[in-house]
Amino acid sequence: MIQGNSTFIHVGQIHTDYGPVAISTVLGSCVAVCLHDTKLGIGGMNHYLLPFWNNNGLQSPRFGNISIPKLIEAMLEHGSDIKNMEAKIFGGASMNIYTSDTMMIGEKNILVAREILKEYKIRIVAEDVGxxxxRKIQMNCEHGKVLLKYASRIMNS
Structure with a gap:
């Protein structure tokens, strides 16, 4: 883990930074997309709860289809270029073993991340999902490395 400058993000938050700093979060069925600009050493992470905003109420980064494009925009505002970005995806666990849904929320969260990154032509270089x-993750913004630790089953997203 990085000592010193570290930012923890919660559901619905997005953070980008550069240099030897870290961004961390804790995930259950939520998903975090970690982006890294391999040329400039810029890193960014989001944390979203649900895959799609349903056009009801305000658009919020609590939804993957809002959060991922906003994360990409934040990286671009820091001077990043999409062709230099790599992605890593984490989370999407099946936290409720008692549900009978054919596709659980975690799985939908994973799919929306993969689809949006594909649309933007951002390569997924690693993932630890489902x-x-x-999971608890910490991303080093400068190098794009992500440290992962699994949490116990009693955790919620």
């Missing part, structure tokens, strides 16, 4: 356990 399963039954939550």
């Amino acid at each position: 399963g039954l356990n939550g």
